Amino acid sequence: MSAVGYEYLRQQLNLSALELKRPALVKPVTRLTNINDCLSVPKNMAPADGAYLDHVLFALKHEGTNLAVLAQTLPNISAEDLLAELRRSPSGGYIRKAAFLWETFTGKELEGAPVAGGAVIPLFDPTQYYTGPSVRNARWRVDFNGLGSMRYCATVARTPTITQLLESDVLTRAREFMASLPAEMQDRALSWAYLHETQDSFAIEKEAPSEDKAQRFVKLLRQAHERHPLSEEYLVELQNICVTNPLDQAASYRAEQNHLQSGLRGAAGVTYVPPPPDILTDLMADWLAFANSAPTQVDPIIAASIISFGFVFLHPFMDGNGRLSRFLIHHALCSSGKLENGLLLPVSIAMKREEQAYLEALRDFSKPIRERWQVRWLDEMKYDFKFQGDVSIYQFWDATPAVEFVARMADLALEVELRQETLFLQRYDKVLRAVNQRYDVRGSMLSTLVMMCLDNAGKVSKNRRKQFANLVPEAIFDAIEAEAKAVLDEENELREEPGHTPDNT
Structure with a gap:
């Protein structure tokens, strides 16, 4: 199986860009097909060996926009190859993207390029990616719409999840x-x-x-x-709050x-x-x-x-x-x-x-x-x-x-x-109030016992009864359990009512 597009460029140019999660590979298929973890490519669609620009255009068309691979690949492509393709297809969307990125990553200008035509195209296809605000490049009629900038940009695929x-x-x-x-x-x-x-x-x-x-x-x-704007100084201040050891507190970036x-x-x-x-x-x-x-x-x-x-x-x-x-x-x-x-x-x-x-x-x-x-x-x-x-x-x-x-x-x-915590607090209030109306128990102790009971599915465990036996009469343990059961039973009845949703609890 030979690689195509981004994976071909990554291998042939020995790029440090990360491995692709879905590489394009030549396989015995009759049309482009996503099979398992690769894009299967018919042999007749694969660009020729050594035709780096053709592999870039294939990747942009069929694999989306991978800036890490493109940033390392495009400086290896000659201006002459780009110009030749632009003269053949000055309105082509993918060659315009490639030319825009070549100029961006090399810091050079493609001198003698024909005037780009065609509709303005987004660098990232909004049907494939979540995108950011558009910044138009008038020369190539390309909108940069990434999540960031051409100096720092993350990609987020539009997955069903x-x-x-x-x-x-x-x-x-x-x-x-x-x-x-x-x-x-x-x-x-x-x-x-x-x-x-x-x-x-x-x-x-x-x-x-x-x-x-x-x-x-x-x-x-x-x-x-407070919505404080982030800066190096503010991040240092926040880091100093996070870290209490004075020797580990930063004064600037590392x-x-x-x-x-x-x-x-x-x-x-x-x-x-x-x-x-x-x-x-x-x-x-x-x-x-x-x-x-x-x-x-x-x-x-x-x-x-x-x-x-x-x-x-x-x-x-x-x-x-x-x-x-x-x-x-x-x-x-x-x-x-x-x-x-x-x-x-x-x-x-x-x-x-x-x-x-x-x-x-x-x-x-x-x-x-x-x-x-x-x-x-x-x-x-x-x-x-x-x-x-x-x-x-x-x-x-x-x-x-x-x-x-x-x-x-x-x-x-x-x-x-x-x-769940709000529901716990509501249960706690009901049980505490009901028991407190019937018995005189020190507030902190009653609070502790009610929490323990609710944390234990409405039961005061045998160990807790032994632990507090000399401080609380047995009847209070039973009363806490009874009130907890009443609260939980009421919730269960509500859940079984037609039309009930969790928000109704």
Whole structure:
């Protein structure tokens, strides 16, 4: 099987662009067909060996727009080959795209090119990709409509899963749900959300926050609603809030190479290497340009996903990047104007529950990137890192797995975390009030027992009865269980009523 299009270019030109998830391969078929994990191409449709421009045009026509491959390929194509094709077809959409990208990536002008004709064409097909605002190039009659810029751009495929999740409009549902609650219940639910979002964001990093750390992170989360523009100075300030050890607090972006490590020793334990410090500053400037504009220009979930995952892939600080990347989800959602009055979707709680899926979404990018680095272990704390790739692999990346993951987590944060906690608080209030009217029990003790009962499916366990036997009469345990059963039975009856929806509970 011989490769065609992007995969052919990647192999023949020895590009460092990441492997394609669906390469085009010549197969015994009579027409272009998606089979398993490849685009099957009839032999008679495959461009000739060595005809690099023909493979670029084939890829643009049949495989979409892969800027990482194109950024590394087009400088290898001569101006003469482009001009010859333009003279044959000055209105051709794919050669116009190629010419536009050639000039962009080489910084040169195609002198003597014929005037481009034909309708204006988008660089990214909106039927295949989620796109950003258009910026027209009049010379080639091409609209750049990517999620970012020609210096930093993510792609997000229009998959059925993402489409369904985005159309469900979780941010509107979250606003409507919170608005349906009494003000006092809103406050309690949000207090819970801020606290547990903090605890689980640390838990993802395998840390249990001290009271001081927790307060600092809650403060950070509340800052999301200030919609403060992002800058290096502001990110440093946020990093200092995330990290309590003064020795780990940053004063600027990192000036040394960092990496992520597994439990293995030596180079085998290095699982991801972010961009070298000498290219980091430019990458962060381009990421900032996207992060400050995207939340109000594209779907907020898409913007938040690219901003958060893009940040952690660049890893601009020596510590605190993971927690800060999850804060940036909230910052983006708040900056969109779609979340108001302190509303927070506790996505880190959902991420902790779905930790394996979180790791898989991160590894979709980090694992192949690791292969573009030569890492040599020197001693316990020292490594020699040599980057064997091209900056474009960090500039142009596939954010489809990130968007799908964040969209699912936002939905879980509302439908499971916020709704279930609110339901718990409502049950708690009913049981506490009913028992308190009949018995005189110290408030903190009664509160603890009611919570334990509800957490245990409406039963006060034998161990809890023994633990509190000298403090609480047996009748109170029975009363708590009876009231909890009454509340749960009432909910079950409501669910069985015709026309009931979860919002009616």
